[in-house]
Amino acid sequence: MAETSEAKASTSPPGGDAGGEEDKRDERMLECNICLDTARDAVVSMCGHLFCWPCLHQWLETRPSRQVCPVCKAAISRDKVIPLYGRGNTKQEDPRNKRTEPENTSAFPGFSFGDGFHMSFGIGAFPFGVFTSTFNFGDSRPSAAPRGTAQYDEEQFLSKIFLWVAILFVLWLVFA
Amino acid sequence: MAAMSPSERRLQKELMSLMKEPPPGVTVDGDQASQNLTLWTVHMEGVPGTLYEGEKFVLQFKFTNKYPFDSPEVTFIGNNIPVHPHVYSNGHICLSILTDDWSPALSVQSVCLSIVSMLKTTAGQFVLC
Numbered sequence: 001m002a003e004t005s006e007a008k009a010s011t012s013p014p015g016g017d018a019g020g021e022e023d024k025r026d027e028r029m030l031e032c033n034i035c036l037d038t039a040r041d042a043v044v045s046m047c048g049h050l051f052c053w054p055c056l057h058q059w060l061e062t063r064p065s066r067q068v069c070p071v072c073k074a075a076i077s078r079d080k081v082i083p084l085y086g087r088g089n090t091k092q093e094d095p096r097n098k099r100t101e102p103e104n105t106s107a108f109p110g111f112s113f114g115d116g117f118h119m120s121f122g123i124g125a126f127p128f129g130v131f132t133s134t135f136n137f138g139d140s141r142p143s144a145a146p147r148g149t150a151q152y153d154e155e156q157f158l159s160k161i162f163l164w165v166a167i168l169f170v171l172w173l174v175f176a
Numbered sequence: 177m178a179a180m181s182p183s184e185r186r187l188q189k190e191l192m193s194l195m196k197e198p199p200p201g202v203t204v205d206g207d208q209a210s211q212n213l214t215l216w217t218v219h220m221e222g223v224p225g226t227l228y229e230g231e232k233f234v235l236q237f238k239f240t241n242k243y244p245f246d247s248p249e250v251t252f253i254g255n256n257i258p259v260h261p262h263v264y265s266n267g268h269i270c271l272s273i274l275t276d277d278w279s280p281a282l283s284v285q286s287v288c289l290s291i292v293s294m295l296k297t298t299a300g301q302f303v304l305c
Contacts, residue, residue, distance in 0.1 A: 034244060034280040035182055036189045049281075059280055062245045070281035 033071050034059060041095035043081040047074040053095035056081065183243045187213045190284050202288045214239045218288060222258075226296055233258055235291070237284060247278035250287060262294055269294075 032039040034055035041053040049071040051059075060067050060078065069076045078096060085092045146152065180188065191213070195206050201221040209216040216237040222228025233256055238249040252258065252267035262270040273282060273290055 034186075036186055055280070058245055068279075070279040073279070 039084075041098070042084040042086075043095060044084055045069050045074070045076050045082075046080050047072050047076070050084075051081075053081075053083070053098075057096075181241060183239065183241050184213050186244055187239060191216075194285055199285060199289055199292065201292065204284075214241075216284065217253075218284070220288070220292065223292060223296055228258055228295055231256060231258070235288070237287075244280035244282075247274050248284070248287065250274055250291070258295060260295060 027038060030038055030042075030050065032042070032052040032055050033049055034051055037052070039050050039052050042050055043053045043056060044050050045056075047069050049069055051070075056070075056076075057078075059070055060076075067076055068074065081096075083094050083096065188210075191204065191206065191209050194202075194204050198204065201223060203219045205217040205219070216239075218235040218237060220233045220235055222231035222233070233252055234254040236251050236253045240246045250269055250271075252263060252269065257263060257265060257267050264270070269291065271290060271294060273279075273287065
């Protein structure tokens with residue numbers, strides 16, 4: 001018993017620092033050659049080089065006519081890479097069949113804040129809006145609420161707000 | 177802090193490793209680079225035993241947001257531009273890995289090494305471009 005524990009002690013590196021260093025080297029072994037992060041949806045080329053599939057896919061798209069391994073320039077293609085499934089990966093889904101997110105090329109001149117939020121302004125079918133609101137014959141809209149009720153006040157308030165919004169919009173159109 | 181884009185993440189990693197283990201004669205201006213990750217200034221010393229011994233050069237790296245899929249734009253800046261057949265007087269460098277032969281597995285460090293090695297070649301060893 002004593003012997004085995006001694007053997008263990010001698011094989012394990014003394015101190016925590018050396019262990020950390022070794023861990024770091026192990027991690028670097030599994031880094032994608034493109035993003036330098038630990039490979040996600042890892043694939044390996046025929047020449048043995050490891051990449052994230054999204055990274056490699058983007059590189060193949062960058063130069064579709066000359067698809068070469070970024071590391072050694074050997075020929076490489078979508079069909080000739082091998083996906084790697086580690087133990088933690090239970091689904092074993094081929095990353096090549098996953099939809100790769102299209103790159104965000106902000107071609108549309110709108111407003112975007114960060115990644116998620118996008119806002120844009122436009123005028124849709126502008127003249128028809130006038131007709132539809134002006135020439136509404138014979139539709140039976142509910143009659144206005146009687147004066148003095150809370151609903152009446154609310155309606156007046158809303159119509160004032162819309163009037164001001166419309167005025168501001170017209171001013172903006174004129175001066176901008 | 178806003179989430180980093182993939183290109184910024186990679187530049188940050190490269191900056192860390194270049195500051196930690198720079199190739200001989202190469203130093204990166206870490207403060208400037210960490211302020212603006214897309215524009216780096218790298219100082220380079222002429223290699224002893226070559227024409228450029230004792231000289232100091234300044235390189236500028238410009239990265240697009242498509243880095244590392246797009247190559248960086250690398251030029252010599254400042255008033256000391258090396259006199260070399262592959263370096264124009266305006267600082268432009270004629271080096272294949274900066275254009276057609278770029279690969280995302282290359283890095284700022286490997287580009288620096290290539291430029292150091294390019295400056296080591298002596299007359300007769302190169303072809304004009």
